[in-house]
Amino acid sequence: MQEIRKKALERVSAQCKVCPVCNGIVCAGKIPGMGGIGSGISFQNNINALARHHLVLRTLHQANEPDTKTSLWGREMALPVMAAPVGSVALNLGSDMSDVDYTRLALRGCRAAQTLAGIGDLPDKAGFQQYMDVVGDDGAIAVPFIKPWVNMAEITARMDMAAAAGVGICGMDVDGAGPPTMRKLVSPVGVTPPAKLEKIVGEAHRRGMKFIVKGIMAPDEAVIAADAGADALVVSNHGGRVLDGAPGSAEVLPSIAGIAGGRLVVMMDGGIRSGVDVLKALALGAQFVLICRPVMIAVHGDEEHGVSTYFAQIRDQLVQAMRLTGCANLSAISGRVLC
Numbered sequence: 001m002q003e004i005r006k007k008a009l010e011r012v013s014a015q016c017k018v019c020p021v022c023n024g025i026v027c028a029g030k031i032p033g034m035g036g037i038g039s040g041i042s043f044q045n046n047i048n049a050l051a052r053h054h055l056v057l058r059t060l061h062q063a064n065e066p067d068t069k070t071s072l073w074g075r076e077m078a079l080p081v082m083a084a085p086v087g088s089v090a091l092n093l094g095s096d097m098s099d100v101d102y103t104r105l106a107l108r109g110c111r112a113a114q115t116l117a118g119i120g121d122l123p124d125k126a127g128f129q130q131y132m133d134v135v136g137d138d139g140a141i142a143v144p145f146i147k148p149w150v151n152m153a154e155i156t157a158r159m160d161m162a163a164a165a166g167v168g169i170c171g172m173d174v175d176g177a178g179p180p181t182m183r184k185l186v187s188p189v190g191v192t193p194p195a196k197l198e199k200i201v202g203e204a205h206r207r208g209m210k211f212i213v214k215g216i217m218a219p220d221e222a223v224i225a226a227d228a229g230a231d232a233l234v235v236s237n238h239g240g241r242v243l244d245g246a247p248g249s250a251e252v253l254p255s256i257a258g259i260a261g262g263r264l265v266v267m268m269d270g271g272i273r274s275g276v277d278v279l280k281a282l283a284l285g286a287q288f289v290l291i292c293r294p295v296m297i298a299v300h301g302d303e304e305h306g307v308s309t310y311f312a313q314i315r316d317q318l319v320q321a322m323r324l325t326g327c328a329n330l331s332a333i334s335g336r337v338l339c
């Protein structure tokens, strides 16, 4: 990973310093760029919220070879971690990599790592179609997140493209309602009334796709997502990029998992950097986590091999953390591992 990070730095140094810990301090406020919005505190809160929790060391048990395997709606996964969706890679990282190339490489890396790959959206439908064109045989692991377009036809058109590409899971980053540039487009983004969310979920289901609502930070919004029939939600503040002064995802995760966990799959992202962080997120109530910035760095460092190497490192760290907290498999992880 050191080599991969070194090579990535050569390609992205204009926007990202590939810091030893990707914590949002050096890049605070840099959007376009890799930072959190405004003061940058929402990004930093993601890191701090996880760091506040500690793990209970346990070694008097039999969990010597922990199993990190899981599955999501029939898809076997080597670990409960997936790549988060990304938009405007070249702009944000100052790199020479096109969004389409990024998507292709991330997908291949995720396939090699036996996990799933989030895919972003673009204002231009033709651009989204280009993403779907690179999905190829990977429809089962590709998870496009459509923006919360005000115009329903923009959403259903993208769902048609995704379904035609063989995609079986799609989602919406409902927290993508904010960026002023996106609100000024001919076809803008906006907030999503509950009745519209229900319609959107219905459209996904009608096309045979599961639906994930990404960007839930309040228990009452989790209930709305569940009532709308969503299959999963992601507790996320969009990497701290949409609302300054937001809490870290790990702070609000337990209350959201508590109220909605029995009704839909609870996922989480924001500040996950290691297998220890994955264990903490699962102990706080998530079933899956997503990782964004380090995956972007891994793609720039060694393309698909960078991604599979990064996920292998996360898996090794998770195995070790499970071994030393007494968790034989993912279902054995609970609040008991935290102190």
Ligand SMILES: Cc1cc2nc3c(=O)[nH]c(=O)nc-3n(C[C@H](O)[C@H](O)[C@H](O)COP(=O)(O)O)c2cc1C
Pocket: 033, 034, 046, 084, 085, 086, 087, 088, 092, 120, 121, 145, 173, 176, 214, 236, 237, 238, 239, 240, 241, 269, 270, 271, 272, 290, 291, 292, 293, 294
């Ligand atoms: C440069 C950049 C671009 C992003 N673009 C999108 C996007 O297009 N759609 C989306 O749902 N989330 C987007 N996100 C948010 C990520 O999917 C994810 O929620 C967040 O970054 C997770 O935090 P982490 O980077 O600390 O892992 C973006 C994040 C970054 C850093």
